[in-house]
Amino acid sequence: MSPVTSEPFVINIGPQHPSTHGVFRIKATVDGERIVDAESVMGYLHRSIEKLAEERTYTQNIPFTDRTDYLSSMANNLGYCLAVEQLAGIGVPARAQAIRVIMSELQRLASHCMAVGAFANDTGAWQTPMMWAFRDREKIMDIFEMCSGARLTCNYMRIGGVAFDPPAGTFEEAVREVIRIFPPLIDDRADVLVENEIFVARTRGIGVLTAEMAINSSLTGPMLRGSGVAWDIRKADPYCGYEQYDFEIPIGYQGDCFDRFIVRLEEMRQSVKIIEQALDGLPGGPYKTEVPLSLRPPAGEAYARVEGARGELGYYVISDEGPAPYRFHIRPPSFINLTALKEMTVGGTVADAIVVLGSVDIIVGEVDR
Amino acid sequence: MATRHISGEQMAAWAESLVPGSVARTDTFACYLKQDQLRETMAALRVSPESDLVYLVNLCGVDYWDHLEVVYHLHSLVKNHIGTFKVEVPDREKPSVQSVTSVWYGAWMQECEAYDMFGIQFEGHPNLKRILLWEGFPGWPLRKDFLSMPGGLQPGLNEFAGVSRRPEPPVRVVE
Numbered sequence: 032m033s034p035v036t037s038e039p040f041v042i043n044i045g046p047q048h049p050s051t052h053g054v055f056r057i058k059a060t061v062d063g064e065r066i067v068d069a070e071s072v073m074g075y076l077h078r079s080i081e082k083l084a085e086e087r088t089y090t091q092n093i094p095f096t097d098r099t100d101y102l103s104s105m106a107n108n109l110g111y112c113l114a115v116e117q118l119a120g121i122g123v124p125a126r127a128q129a130i131r132v133i134m135s136e137l138q139r140l141a142s143h144c145m146a147v148g149a150f151a152n153d154t155g156a157w158q159t160p161m162m163w164a165f166r167d168r169e170k171i172m173d174i175f176e177m178c179s180g181a182r183l184t185c186n187y188m189r190i191g192g193v194a195f196d197p198p199a200g201t202f203e204e205a206v207r208e209v210i211r212i213f214p215p216l217i218d219d220r221a222d223v224l225v226e227n228e229i230f231v232a233r234t235r236g237i238g239v240l241t242a243e244m245a246i247n248s249s250l251t252g253p254m255l256r257g258s259g260v261a262w263d264i265r266k267a268d269p270y271c272g273y274e275q276y277d278f279e280i281p282i283g284y285q286g287d288c289f290d291r292f293i294v295r296l297e298e299m300r301q302s303v304k305i306i307e308q309a310l311d312g313l314p315g316g317p318y319k320t321e322v323p324l325s326l327r328p329p330a331g332e333a334y335a336r337v338e339g340a341r342g343e344l345g346y347y348v349i350s351d352e353g354p355a356p357y358r359f360h361i362r363p364p365s366f367i368n369l370t371a372l373k374e375m376t377v378g379g380t381v382a383d384a385i386v387v388l389g390s391v392d393i394i395v396g397e398v399d400r
Numbered sequence: 401m402a403t404r405h406i407s408g409e410q411m412a413a414w415a416e417s418l419v420p421g422s423v424a425r426t427d428t429f430a431c432y433l434k435q436d437q438l439r440e441t442m443a444a445l446r447v448s449p450e451s452d453l454v455y456l457v458n459l460c461g462v463d464y465w466d467h468l469e470v471v472y473h474l475h476s477l478v479k480n481h482i483g484t485f486k487v488e489v490p491d492r493e494k495p496s497v498q499s500v501t502s503v504w505y506g507a508w509m510q511e512c513e514a515y516d517m518f519g520i521q522f523e524g525h526p527n528l529k530r531i532l533l534w535e536g537f538p539g540w541p542l543r544k545d546f547l548s549m550p551g552g553l554q555p556g557l558n559e560f561a562g563v564s565r566r567p568e569p570p571v572r573v574v575e
Contacts, residue, residue: 074532081517082542246477249456249506260477267480268403332429334458334473334484345458347471360460370509399532 037063042381046075050153050385053395059376059384066384069376071369076399084359089115089190089326092359096346097184099361100397102145105138105175106339108188113270114335114346115190119328125314127192128271132309133206134178134187135271135337136302140213141171142340143295143302146392150292151224153389154233160220167216174205190326192319203310210307217299225293234289238375238387241286248371251364252342253294254391258286264338276308288390295392325354332358341365341392361400365393403475406483414451415485418444430471430484438487438498439524445474446503452476453483456504459511461518463543468495468518489520499525517542 045056054075060068080099084092096111097104109131116123123131148164172182178197179187187194224230240250245258255262263280265273281297283290328350336345342364349358368391375391376384408426415422415431422441424432433441445451453474462469468489475482489495499522501507511522512531519540522528530537539546 074530074534077532079541082546244505246455247505249504249510262477267477268482334482336457343457345473347458347460347473349462358460358462360458362458362460366513367506367509370506 039067044381044384046072051388051395052149052393053398055388055393055395055398057372057376057384057388059381061381064380066376066379066381069373069384071372073366073369073395073398076395078400080400081359081361085355085357088324088354089328089356090322090324092356093188093190094184094186096361097186098396099363099400100339100341100344100365100394101183102394103138103142103340104183104185105134105187106337106344108186109135109271110335110337110339110344110346111348112188112190113337114333114348115326115328117335118331118333118348118350119190119322119326121191121320121322123192123271124317124320125272126316127318129309129313130193130197130318131188131271132273132276133306133313134175134185134193136306136309137171137174137206137209139302139340140209140299140306141168143299144168144171146295146340147220147224147292147299150288150295150386150389150392151220151230153385154230156224156227156230160224163216163220167213170205170209170212174202174209177202177205189319189322191322192317194319196318203313206306206310210303210310213303214300217296217303221296225296231289233382233386234292234390235287236285237288237379237383238390239285239287240371240375244371244374245286248374249367250342250371251368252339253291253298254342254368254371256280257283257291257294257390259284264336264343268336270335270337273305275312276305278305288386291390291392327352327354336362339364341394341397342368361397363397363400365391366398366400369393369398404479404481406481408484411451411483411485414448415441415445418448418451424488430486432486432488435487435489435497439500439503442472442485442500443503451483452479454478456500456506456510457482459500459507459514461514461520461542463518465544466490466492468492468520468543470497470514470520472500494521495519496521496523498523499528501525516540519543 039060039062042059045051046054056072058070059066080095096107144164148161151160176182179185240258242258242260245255261280261282278301281294330352332349334347345362347360348356351357375387408431411431412423412426419441422437424434445453455475457475458473470487472485516530
């Protein structure tokens with residue numbers, strides 16, 4: 032009898048696959064059950080936003096940033112506006128700063144809701160946590176609709192402030208409602224998932240990244256913090272007055288999928304804390320500075336970053352005194368977080384690769400731009 | 401505590417002390433490194449306790465018509481400072497820069513993207529290929545002279561006449 036032999040073959044996970052969170056493909060080479068090589072194939076959603084932005088004025092580019100990471104459009108707006116403000120030397124009123132903080136933290140809550148829900152979906156908790164995520168996010172979407180007129184692609188931040196003053200009274204009421212209902216909802220999720228045997232078995236020790244590897248791979252956000260590196264742009268390089276709010280950076284200690292999940296849950300709690308402080312201290316006054324529509328910043332360059340829901344979201348803008356940016360580059364966190372995909376998936380099974388991809392929390396609109 | 405932006409002179413002093421003759425020039429924003437010792441300089445800047453640039457934040461290409469540039473934003477997590485390094489690539493026909501993927505693994509995909517968009521060859525990259533576009537895509541789309549749109553139209557700001565950086569098109573065909 033001849034011994035049992037196996038030879039590697041290629042499995043395509045995606046691009047049309049519910050667990051790839053969009054049109055994204057992992058080309059996995061498997062030998063038996065185990066993945067021996069993984070390659071990420073992307074670009075199915077490429078819309079050449081960087082090229083388009085070179086042809087439009089600084090203000091016209093804000094809606095493009097919505098369409099990169101469509102689950103956290105406020106953070107994208109903010110990163111771009113910060114870069115242009117830095118480039119043109121535009122100051123922002125205190126009220127606008129506080130509104131920006133409230134909006135980006137609400138956006139983080141909404142985005143992490145989806146991240147946690149979709150991740151639970153990937154690990155086998157079929158649909159229920161996902162539906163909870165949609166239900167809870169709706170409260171935040173309502174606030175965005177109230178302020179900007181749109182739910183997902185808000186286009187709310189402006190160079191020098193925000194587009195509209197939030198409606199007096201109803202805005203505060205709605206945000207207080209979110210602050211009131213969210214902590215128990217987060218606890219609900221934690222109760223169902225954190226000690227769930229199946230969930231822990233699917234995520235503990237899967238996709239482990241050491242802190243050194245995470246730093247070397249330029250990972251950011253919950254990926255980096257899950258590996259035990261307490262690095263948060265809101266603390267390290269505060270923008271919009273984040274230094275005045277009291278919050279903590281949650282970190283994991285094993286660097287596996289479970290830790291990334293826990294970090295996201297804890298970040299949601301911290302976000303509620305920040306929103307409460309920002310709303311209590313919401314100053315009056317103007318909500319934006321007047322900026323000419325056809326803005327022509329002095330020649331130069333600026334790199335501004337914010338802590339988006341997925342990590343460091345940077346905008347690199349070069350001006351040549353023209354009405355449009357000479358170069359407009361986005362540093363997309365989920366694109367760069369995919370660098371370590373191979374390290375996390377090799378050695379595991381195909382089912383683990385799905386969990387790992389869920390823990391990276393990619394948004395393909397941002398990966399491909 | 402906000403991140404400290406390192407001046408071009410300071411970065412040039414570090415690079416020069418680690419690898420003599422590695423700096424081409426400096427300006428207010430950045431330190432321009434020479435191409436031939438790029439990887440060596442970057443590796444030294446990464447491990448030197450003074451600069452401690454362990455974290456590659458961002459890598460991208462820029463086209464300046466007469467030359468291409470690769471921009472590196474490097475960060476120290478412990479000292480909390482950020483610096484901008486640049487490399488000029490004068491040859492537009494066959495642009496080539498040393499890859500820094502062996503120094504920072506995080507450069508892998510970003511170098512692929514710069515190759516995809518600008519056609520910059522990164523020597524020593526383990527698997528340099530087009531990442532967002534498909535193999536065989538004609539041209540390098542983020543270069544300033546990439547102008548082919550359907551029907552021969554030029555993209556541009558028509559309402560801001562006289563400010564376009566592009567040369568006038570010979571014939572404007574409208575379908």
